[in-house]
Amino acid sequence: MIIGIDIGGTTTDIVGLSDGKIHNPTSVKADDPVASAAGALGKFVELNNLPLSDIRFIAATGVGSGQIRSSLLGIPVRKVDEFDSIGTAGAYLTGLKEAIVVSMGTGTALVHVKGEKISHWGGSGVGGGTMVGLADQLLSINTIKTLMDKASKGRLKMVDLTVGDIAGGGLIDLPETATASNFGKVSDEATDSDIAMAIINLVAQTIALMGISAARAEGISDIVLTGKLAILPLIRKVIDGVSQLYSMNFLVPEYAEFGTAVGAAIKAAELKS
Numbered sequence: 001m002i003i004g005i006d007i008g009g010t011t012t013d014i015v016g017l018s019d020g021k022i023h024n025p026t027s028v029k030a031d032d033p034v035a036s037a038a039g040a041l042g043k044f045v046e047l048n049n050l051p052l053s054d055i056r057f058i059a060a061t062g063v064g065s066g067q068i069r070s071s072l073l074g075i076p077v078r079k080v081d082e083f084d085s086i087g088t089a090g091a092y093l094t095g096l097k098e099a100i101v102v103s104m105g106t107g108t109a110l111v112h113v114k115g116e117k118i119s120h121w122g123g124s125g126v127g128g129g130t131m132v133g134l135a136d137q138l139l140s141i142n143t144i145k146t147l148m149d150k151a152s153k154g155r156l157k158m159v160d161l162t163v164g165d166i167a168g169g170g171l172i173d174l175p176e177t178a179t180a181s182n183f184g185k186v187s188d189e190a191t192d193s194d195i196a197m198a199i200i201n202l203v204a205q206t207i208a209l210m211g212i213s214a215a216r217a218e219g220i221s222d223i224v225l226t227g228k229l230a231i232l233p234l235i236r237k238v239i240d241g242v243s244q245l246y247s248m249n250f251l252v253p254e255y256a257e258f259g260t261a262v263g264a265a266i267k268a269a270e271l272k273s
Contacts, residue, residue: 004265007064033064059268087118089263154197226259
């Protein structure tokens with residue numbers, strides 16, 4: 001088995017790969033990169049009753065992978081570029097030959113995959129970290145789960161300014177419900193749930209529009225979403241709304257939340273072979 005580890009800004013993800021199949025992905029909190037990587041590996045082998053001798057090597061990627069040496073718990077470590085990992089995962093998990101792959105983590109990274117070529121298209125500091133930071137400052141909420149629960153009854157019309165608010169109706173190809181300004185109409189009657197939903201809307205719309213801009217620039221319509229935010233229902237609801245406006249194809253494949261770790265294992269296996 002090959003182990004893929006993605007040491008991110010807030011969590012460390014780990015997956016197993018053998019015979020082209022993905023096994024038992026899991027996550028641990030990431031504080032110290034080396035400790036979190038060792039902890040993730042220990043958790044994985046314990047949960048799967050896997051002897052360390054059965055692991056060929058570890059494919060390490062992510063912002064914390066630079067602090068991992070050439071071996072971890074006696075197992076050889078191979079470093080994999082994070083953008084290569086993201087792109088490889090997007091193509092492998094969807095079967096697409098060309099797409100924009102968006103990694104939705106603490107921040108956001110965009111990668112263009114075209115056949116064997118993988119290139120970093122761009123990115124943004126807007127991501128899960130933004131949601132948690134704003135939620136903490138505005139609502140004293142410090143976890144995404146609590147934010148999602150609070151937002152489930154939120155009303156965007158109490159916070160966001162819409163096209164209809166400005167124009168009295170739709171504009172050409174924009175419906176009246178389209179956002180004209182995030183947080184542009186915060187009502188005195190806005191509840192914490194309304195603010196929570198507006199935070200999610202701001203972040204999800206920003207990420208979706210970045211993906212659309214990248215796809216349009218490359219003349220394609222397929223956008224693959226990976227990372228922890230990709231599987232959250234409220235995030236998907238917002239992105240689906242943006243997708244309908246711009247006729248883009250957003251895909252969230254199985255194992256999307258562990259995409260970068262999956263991509264690291266696959267890419268390392270390809271390079272090794």
